[in-house]
Structures are given as structure tokens and as C-alpha cells.
Amino acid sequence: MLKTEGYELVGLTMQLWNQRRLLGREGMPEQVRGRCCSIDDVYDARRVADDLGIPYYVVNHQERFERDVVKPFVKEYLAGRTPIPCSLCNDHLKFDQLLITARQIGADRIATGHYARNEYDPARDRWILKRPADTSKDQTYFLFGLTQDQLSRTLFPLGGYTKPRVREIAQELGIASANKPDSQEICFIPGGDYKKFIDAYLDEQGEEMPNSCGELVATTGEVVGHHAGIHNFTVGQRKGLGVESPTALYVIQIAGNEKNQVRIGIEEELYQRTLRAHRLNWIAIPDLLGEMRVQVKIRHRHEPAWATIRMETADVLLAEFDEPARAITPGQAAVFYDGDEVVGGGWIC
Template structure:
């Protein structure tokens, strides 16, 4: 583990009034991951103004073989690449486009399809961050001899001298915080990461973009999974993988096993879903589980789908190397959820048991359970 890096010298401070304290270790060069949106555009601006040697990098992830040419995809289009290139021209910094289409197909799209076909509910944005932005880009950074990778995520990082570890923290703007999708970051990745927007709000970011004449200033937010811009996951998976057992109709049952109706294929449902189940009942029903082996959709009332604990695997811990004893935390089991009080126990080298203080609606297997101590991300794993 490296020592706490020295303070940057000769550069303007990043937002928050302090230098990013990583800059002196590997040099002031940074690969800025640029999607063509307003966030990464302003992040590049801030780094450039702070005196970093910025190189813009846009990932080409898929083309017409994945999303039809006339489909209004939310990112990765030729227009997005040109928007990123235009910002770099305006800043006077180089820009590169990297073709990561094959890796994206394997590490993100195929994992997404496989998870849905297997009855779980994946989060492809976590996989994209993990395998593309914080793995492939870090490898490319090292090949080019640059010091850091920076992204437009709303998150922060800090060196903890007490533990000798890098910490990942929530963004100052709670409404935009994206730390949930970054829980997989390793110590090595964090040592070579910059998050220039961690101290800013979205309105402040847009205002900076307007003030500098960026065409991306009013660009809308990406709302859907980039390779399924119409939101029809089942149709996308059917086109890519064919229509297998997950598309076959089957029984809808309650938790006692009583048949209530027929579902239209398990792939069309997710745990916790309320609308669109298609069964009339005295009170609203929610999806409790998807039994892929029996092709059954298990449902229950709001009270019946409450759970007290989840198990998570594929674990990554950031704040500590290992959880040695049961620890009080707050936890999120999906991106938009408010953190809730819980206790976490490490039950194996790659397994966590999370027990909630109060029962929670059943969490979808395949989603992430992310643990916090205040603003600090303790770590997380995939709910199984």
C-alpha cells in the first residue's frame, strides 16, 4: 500500500476548495472518460483548469448490430462521440475513441441477458463501470503512461491515514450521488481515480457548461439502459438470445403455493414489482420471487413480501479489508432506495449477511447490496 500522496503543486484547486490529494504520486496526467454528456464535459474542464494534463477518451461500445440505427439511444452514438470531441477541441486537449464493443458485449450485454434468462435482475450499469470504465480504461491508462482515470460520476474519494486505505464517499449532492454503482472499486483503482464533480450539484455543473459555451450544457440525462433505450428488456433479450424457457407462460402462485393465475413469461417480471402482474386481488400484490426451475411467479401482499435479511456474494470491501465482527451500517439494495439501518456480518471469504433493523420489501437477486458508514462506502456485493 502506498503512503498518503503528497499535495499537488502548482495547480488550481478542484471544487471544494482543496487540491485532490492524489496528484503528485503518479504525475498530473489524466485520462478523462467522456460520454458526450454535460457531466464528463465539465469534469474535463475542471481538470484542465486545475492544471492536469487531460486526454479525453470516449468508449465506442455498440453499433447497429445491438441498437437499430434509427433508435434514439441515450449514449454511445456517433453524435455523442462528436460532442465529446468538440469539448476537447474547445479545451485544447487530445481526444481518443476506443472500440470496446467486443468487451462490452461479453462483460455487460451477455451478462445482462444471462441474468434475466436465469431469473435474476442484473444492474448493467454496475458491470459497465466495473469492467469498462474501471478496468479496461485503467489498463489503457497504464499503456499510455497516464497517472489517473477521471469520470463524471457524482462521488468522492479520500485517503484515510488511520487505516492506510482509500475511501469512497457519497457525493455532496445527495440527489445525484452515484456511489452505489461504484462499490466494486478496488484500492488500486481508487489510487488512480479522480471524481471532479464530487463537490458539485447538477445545476452548478450545467451552469459551468453554459458559461463555457459547451453544446452539452442542456443535454438531457440518460434515463434508460443505454443498449435498451426503449426500456423493453424482454424484446431485446429475445432478439439477441432467442425466446427460451424464460418467455414461456406459467403459474402465478401465492407464498402458500395456491395458483392465482398465469404469467406471460418470467422474463417480464422483477422482484418487488407491483404493476402489471395481472391478478385481481383484494389488496395490491407484489412479486416475491421468480422460481425459474418450476416456471412459477411467486407473489404476495405488501406484508407478505417483507424480508429481514439478504445474502450477498461477489463481495468487494473498500473501507476495510475484512469485516471481522458484526457491524452496524446503513444499506441500499437498489439504486434509488434510501439507505436503511442494518447489521452486516461477513460469513465467508466471499459472502455477507445483511440483517435489516426493520423488515424491507424483498430485494431482487442480482441487484447490489451496498453498505455505508455515514458517507463512507464500506463495500457491497451481489444479492443472491
Template sequence: MGKKALVAMSGGVDSSVAAALMKERGYDCIGVTMKLYEKEGGGTCRVGSCCTAEDAEDARQAASVLGIPYYVFNFTGDFEREVIRRFAEIYLKGGTPNPCIDCNRYMKHRRLYQRARELGFDSIATGHYARVSFDAGRGRWLLKKARNAAKDQSYVLYFLSQEQLSHSVFPLGEFETKEEVRELAEKLHFLNARKRDSQDICFVMEGDYGDFLESYLGRSFPPGNFVDEEGRILGRHRGIVRYTIGQRKGLGLSLEAPMYVYEKDLLKNEVYLTRGEKLYQKELIADDFNWILYDPSEIKGAIPVTAKSRYRAKEVPAEAELLPDGRVRVRFQEPERAPAIGQAIVLYEGENVVGGGTIQSIS
């Protein structure tokens, strides 16, 4: 029996080319777009996100060119529960959520993966820029950075289990540039060959995160005080959920020098600003940690790593220590700028992902 692959097709050029490469490798493929969000009273995802009606049509066109079956799976209920609800809960706790990681974790690589297995497919392929390999010496599947460092997406895949890695294929991981992908799409006559990459969160359709949360939760978030490091009131904020750690723009204040959000107190309804010093932290604790390069039983004492505390952050030298309760302490060699509770911390050894988890506390 031949190899079979379910290809997650978002409508973008990356996933379309991934489908083409899987077919070229001899896989019996189907293309699938996940319908994730639909606004009450009508309307789909916002322009610039990854799940508009136009995206589905672009995915359908690419599948037609390739001659592979194409389906749309309705996962709106799962998306509301696993992504939108988590997004709201983390904001309500004062954290900074990462819904794109949750979407990859709970939708693409859990819900869609389960559907693929139910349908008898060996593998699930996506357009992510990352690589998977098996290390026979370690007896473990490894997640590696993409060849294209500028597009590497290993950070958003840190949660993949050994089983999931063994059935995951990322065909774009070996490409050196995005232009190579677009040129291949043009040769295949895909309509999305020059389509811009998606940027926005799909379910925040109008306004900002605060507007969405007020609508979703059916409650308002009252104004409160901006406070500096010395306890002086600098002005009024528009609701505490509208601000994230490290934010500088959009504060609505007239200040002599740039200031940044470094902390929020939900009980006092205060947002604390700094000129920069208090943004830098020496260590953090992460929970829900997934080890990839090592089995946890192999970890003895602190291990040297490089760490990313945000998707766009640079890797910085650090050391990681497995705590008795399964959480992981990460100490940065130099204080790191604006790590935020709720974001992912991902650890690396060279091109290999050591593992990652969710930031629980910072000090």
C-alpha cells in the same frame, strides 16, 4: 513530468465538465468515448441512453472547446462479454441484473483503466458524483458520498479496489447542486449544457428486456401462471424473464388491489405475487464482496452499518458479518423491501462506503 489524466467522456454534461475541471487543475488530458454497442445490421444505442452517435459528437465538441485531444475506443467485444452476457445469464438464473454497475466495473474502471495505464496516464476521471480521499491513519483510500446527496453515485462504484481508487478522480463530487454543473457548462459554451441525463440501458434498443433477451439468446420464453401467496392462479404471464422482484406495473392483470412480484420459479415457470407482505426480507448473503473502509482482517463479529439494496433505495440500519468463506451476511434492523438476487448491496458508515457485493440469497 506533469500529471496526465484520461477523461471518460460520455457526451453528457457531467463528464464534459469533469474534463474542464481536470484541465483547470493542471492535468494534461485526453477525452475518450467508449464505443460499446452496435446492433447487428446497423444502428447504435437507443435514444435516452449514454452511448448514441449524438453523444459522441457532444463529447467531441466539448473536447474541442477545451482544446484537448479526443478519441473513440472500440470496446464492443468487451462490452458484449462483460455486460450483455452477464445481464442475460443473471436473468436466466432468475435474478435481477444491474448492467450499469457492470459497465462501470468492467468497462470504465477495468478496461478503460487498463488502456489509460498502457498509454502512460496517471489518472482516470469520470463524471460520477462521488469523492475519493486517502486516510493516512488507516493507510487506505476511501470512497465517499458526493456533497450532492440527490445525485450521489457511490453505490455504483462500490467495487473499486485500493489501486483503482488511488488513480480515480471524480471532480463533480464536491458540487452541491446539478445546476452549478450546468451553469459552468454554459459558461464554457458546451452544447450539452442543458442536455437531459441518460436513463435507458443502451443495448435494449426496442421493446422491453424480454424482447431483447429472446433476440440475443435466440429462444422464446413461454407463458406461465401468476400465482398468489395462497397458491391461487391469477392469470398468465408473458414469459418469466419479463418480470423483476418488486414489480407492480405492467403485469397485465385486472386485480382488486395492487400486487407485486416477490419470487419467480424458473422450473415451474411461475411468477409469484403478493399484496406486499412477502416483499420484505430480514437478511441476505452477498458474495464477491469488496471492502473499502476496512481491510477484511479488521472485521471481528458483526459491525453496525447502513445499507442500500438498490440504487434508489434509502439507506437503512443494518449489521454486517464477514463469514469464513468471504461472503457477507447483512441483517436489517427492520425488514427491507424487495432486495433482489443479482443486485448490489452497498454498506456505509456515515459518508464512507464500507464496501459492497452482489446479493446471492435472501431470507
């Protein structure tokens, strides 16, 4: 699409993870197919570049990916939090290292297939990130960490189209991957089981699994059981609690401290009216002064909910929801919207 508009293009694929690295270890599959960022994707991208007649390169950033995405992913789970590796990858690699590579080869901007829109607002003198036309494919939740410089140098050519229309355009242009299935799993976890991945990764690194065994505690404070490690749980989890009960029980809270307690309760106890977030990034505004009415998204698939946000301290934001929100999870992102605009976001603490 950009080529038809007259852009001079160079194709780049980031090699981020050896998909075969942990295959065959205990609990891991023997082979992997159809994963995002796999060697198959490299072949597909090279074929598209050949069809378009543009230069194509693979840039290796495996060391940086492991340092800034994989290791923090493992560390967060071991601390009882639930991380988002896709946001870390966007912040540290796709819109950081890739832009550095673009500068090195003399390119002005990068273009990605994310479903999002960005535009410059002269009245505010800011670049604005917006939800795409196809809200069912909205990826702005994972892009809240982008800076003004990064947004100014990025194109989202698919932001104004629906996914079915993009496939039609690809077919019309003769793109070989027009009907390639979507991949929505974490790219570096073959088989999709993060618990087995953590076991296999620590084993490969020659590290022992930290002892995070502890108590299962009811919201009344009563100890109702014991567990084998806080990394086995996430807020809102229902299955695998190991406790018999006439009513369904859920993980309400994970305390990554010396007790390593996992608090469980009924579904109604999952709902909270407030959250706190830190490591904030603002896009539509330079900073948050006073209170602001926004819609808050606390998971990728979460329908944004109305809330009032304000700074509780210099570094911590407080969001108060109009209606209690279900399963607010430390380690996930809270992204703030004003209509289609991304106001900013931060990490739930």
C-alpha cells in the same frame, strides 16, 4: 476544470455498443435518440476536446462490453434475477479497460464525471469512496466494486459540486453540452423495454428463448395462474401479473428452477428483515470481522436503511435490518455505508 488546474489531458470515449444494431427488429424502435454512450455523445465529446485543445480518441471495446455486460444481463433475466448493467460496466470496462488504456498512453490517472468522491486515509492506509455533495445525483451505488488500485488512480472532479452548479460552470467555460439533458436509461436498450431487447437479441444470435413458463403461486402455496416466462418478472412488480384480485398483488419471489414458479402476494409480504449477498468487495475496510452496524442500500433510489452485517459463511454475508426492507431483489447490489463512506458491497443472492 482539470485543465485550469494545470493537468495535461487526453480525452477518451469508449465505444461500447452499436446503438443501431437491433433497430427495426420485432418490437424494437426504428431509430434511437438521446441515449447515453450513443454516437451523439462521441460527437459532443470530440467537440468539447476540440474547444479545450486537447487530443481526443475513441477506443473500441464493443466485444468486451457484449461479453461482460450484455450477455450476463440477458442470462440473469432468463434465470429470474434482476441485473445492474451499469455496475458491471464500471467494474469490467470504465475502471478496468480504461485504466489499461490510460497506462498504455502514459497517463497517471483517469477522470470521470461520476458524482462521487474519493480520498486517501493515511490512518487506515486505504482509499475511501464517499457520497458526493449532491446526494440527489449520488452514483456510489454503482461504484462499490472499485478496487483500491482503481480508486487510487481515479479523479471525480464533480464530486464536490451540485449538478446545477456544474451546468453553470460548463456555461461559464463555454462548453457546448452545458445544457444537455440527463440520460438515465440502460444505454444498450433502445426504447427502454428490456423484455423486447432480450427477444430481439436472442433472435439476432440465432438462439431460442428458453422455455421458462411456469406457475403463478400465492404465498399460501395455491396455484392461481400460469405465466409465459420468468424473465417477464422482477420482485416488487405489480402490473402484468394476469391475475384478477380485489387487492393489489405483487411479485414476491421468482424461483428460477425446474418449476419456474413466480410467487405473488400482497404488499406487506414484500418486506423482509434479512438479505444475503456474495461476490463481496470491501473499500473502507480490508475485510469484515465480526459484526458491523451500517446503512444498506438495496437499489439505486433506495434510502439506505440501518442493519447489522456479518459473514454467515466464508463467502456469504448476512444483513439483518432494523426495520423490514421492501422488495429485496436477487441480482441487485447491496451497498453498505458508514455515514458518507462506502464500506463495501456485494450482489444479493
